[in-house]
Amino acid sequence: MSKMLGQMGVVSAMTLLSRVFGLFRDMLITAVFGTSLLNSAFTAAFALPSLFRRLLGEGALAAALMPNLSEEMESKGKEAVFQLVNKTLSWLLLVCVSLAFIAYGILDWLESNSTEENRVVGARLAKLVFPYIIPVCLAAMLSAVLNMLGRFGIPAMTAVWLNCSMMLFLGIGGWWLAESQEQKMLFLCLGVLVGGVLQFVVPGVALAREGWKPKFDFSVSGRLRSVLFLTLPGIFGAASYQLNVIVSRLLALEFNDSGATLIYLANRLVELPLGIFTIAIATVVFPAMSRSIARGNNEDYGRTCLEGISLSMMLTIPAAIGLMVLAPEIIATLFERGAFGASDTRALVPILMICAAGMPFYGFVSIETRALYAMKDARTPVRGAALALIVNIILSITLLKALNRIEGLVIASNAATILQGVYMHRALARQGGNVRLRSIISPLSKFAVGSLLMLLVLMVVKTGLFRIGSIAQSPLAALLVSVTIGSGFYFAFLKWLKMEEMNAIFNAIFKRGETGRSDK
Numbered sequence: 033m034s035k036m037l038g039q040m041g042v043v044s045a046m047t048l049l050s051r052v053f054g055l056f057r058d059m060l061i062t063a064v065f066g067t068s069l070l071n072s073a074f075t076a077a078f079a080l081p082s083l084f085r086r087l088l089g090e091g092a093l094a095a096a097l098m099p100n101l102s103e104e105m106e107s108k109g110k111e112a113v114f115q116l117v118n119k120t121l122s123w124l125l126l127v128c129v130s131l132a133f134i135a136y137g138i139l140d141w142l143e144s145n146s147t148e149e150n151r152v153v154g155a156r157l158a159k160l161v162f163p164y165i166i167p168v169c170l171a172a173m174l175s176a177v178l179n180m181l182g183r184f185g186i187p188a189m190t191a192v193w194l195n196c197s198m199m200l201f202l203g204i205g206g207w208w209l210a211e212s213q214e215q216k217m218l219f220l221c222l223g224v225l226v227g228g229v230l231q232f233v234v235p236g237v238a239l240a241r242e243g244w245k246p247k248f249d250f251s252v253s254g255r256l257r258s259v260l261f262l263t264l265p266g267i268f269g270a271a272s273y274q275l276n277v278i279v280s281r282l283l284a285l286e287f288n289d290s291g292a293t294l295i296y297l298a299n300r301l302v303e304l305p306l307g308i309f310t311i312a313i314a315t316v317v318f319p320a321m322s323r324s325i326a327r328g329n330n331e332d333y334g335r336t337c338l339e340g341i342s343l344s345m346m347l348t349i350p351a352a353i354g355l356m357v358l359a360p361e362i363i364a365t366l367f368e369r370g371a372f373g374a375s376d377t378r379a380l381v382p383i384l385m386i387c388a389a390g391m392p393f394y395g396f397v398s399i400e401t402r403a404l405y406a407m408k409d410a411r412t413p414v415r416g417a418a419l420a421l422i423v424n425i426i427l428s429i430t431l432l433k434a435l436n437r438i439e440g441l442v443i444a445s446n447a448a449t450i451l452q453g454v455y456m457h458r459a460l461a462r463q464g465g466n467v468r469l470r471s472i473i474s475p476l477s478k479f480a481v482g483s484l485l486m487l488l489v490l491m492v493v494k495t496g497l498f499r500i501g502s503i504a505q506s507p508l509a510a511l512l513v514s515v516t517i518g519s520g521f522y523f524a525f526l527k528w529l530k531m532e533e534m535n536a537i538f539n540a541i542f543k544r545g546e547t548g549r550s551d552k
Contacts, residue, residue, distance in 0.1 A: 046188035066371025067290035197227030334466030
């Protein structure tokens with residue numbers, strides 16, 4: 033576990049940097065556009081290329097590619113891996129360019145024939161940002177190969193280039209050169225496209241240093257067919273997840289002008305700890321599980337999967353509680369400036385709290401999905417995602433009407449994710465591999481107890497801080513003090529219990545320190 037923890041630390045650090053830049057980006061966008069129709073339309077429009085990025089890039093295709101890359105590496109070596117990469121990239125480029133042309137025609141028709149302003153603006157912005165799918169899908173393929181080769185840092189940083197580009201174009205071009213909100217939005221969309229190019233170039237250079245020589249190769253091999261057959265059902269699963277996101281945003285956009293933006297911001301805040309913890313864990317355990325299956329070592333596969341789930345729960349349960357308790361301070365610190373006011377903070381708080389409650393379940397589904405793909409089982413994730421999509425749509429419409437509040441959409445999404453996780457784990461357990469959760473019930477219960485005790489500590493600390501004038505007037509100061517005390521208490525409690533996961537973390541840090549000293 034210590035080696036994987038070291039790799040997870042690298043991914044977490046790079047992902048943290050990426051997410052921080054993402055928050056800066058969102059802070060700038062909300063300061064410029066607030067929760068206006070223009071911002072909500074951009075959020076909905078940007079969800080379209082994100083859908084295809086998940087389908088063709090870091091979603092189904094990347095998941096299908098990983099076990100096949102592992103088998104190629106085990107049987108034929110790195111040169112065969114790069115040949116498969118070139119074949120996959122060539123066909124992916126052709127598909128993405130074709131989709132971009134088709135989407136432009138459809139969106140242009142919608143813009144010309146729609147009568148409602150939100151749909152016209154949304155279609156216009158979608159035409160501008162949809163070509164982003166071409167570089168970002170190719171970049172996702174390169175990142176998957178780097179992960180398989182043990183290069184986790186650069187792939188985890190790909191979003192940094194996008195965020196920096198968007199901030200640069202909006203902050204400099206939009207702020208100084210644009211004369212209207214619409215012109216500022218054009219600069220933001222241009223930043224998306226330039227950022228996508230950077231996302232492709234950086235991992236491309238890194239992979240070239242590993243010996244990859246890019247070239248067009250449209251020949252079809254048996255291994256490419258294996259990737260394709262595993263990708264096709266996976267596309268439906270990834271599409272179901274992204275359709276969940278799009279359905280929520282579109283329903284929110286139809287409900288009111290600020291709904292889509294509020295849900296987007298809540299999801300972004302939840303994605304910060306998810307990216308740092310769960311995505312980092314899943315990124316590292318996925319190639320490890322794929323290698324175990326390629327070598328026929330089911331025992332190691334099951335152990336790696338359960339370790340991933342346990343680590344994910346250890347980090348996401350307290351993170352969820354922290355987000356729920358400190359939601360007002362977090363939102364005020366990050367977003368309450370410019371066009372984003374105190375009323376927007378109050379509207380976002382309950383949405384963020386509900387989103388945070390679903391964090392452990394999203395983490396669980398993420399690990400389980402990769403465990404199934406490592407076994408080349410794409411059908412179960414597809415069925416689970418389809419089930420979640422149906423449940424989410426039904427509950428979203430029902431709760432939105434019953435509650436007449438945006439929060440109903442978030443409740444529906446959480447419920448669908450829980451049901452998806454239950455279904456997928458039951459299917460995975462039936463396939464063997466020693467992945468039954470009973471073996472980690474003890475640590476999970478200790479994580480839950482520690483998190484509940486941390487909740488009490490946070491409530492006491494937060495209440496006490498309001499009595500200190502200087503801190504009470506500063507949400508940032510209150511946030512820093514609360515996070516430091518709360519997280520310190522939680523990890524000290526786990527260390528006191530002599531949890532295996534905490535011991536492994538300390539050992540990984542200690543060994544890294546020893547290695548660093550010995551090198552000097």
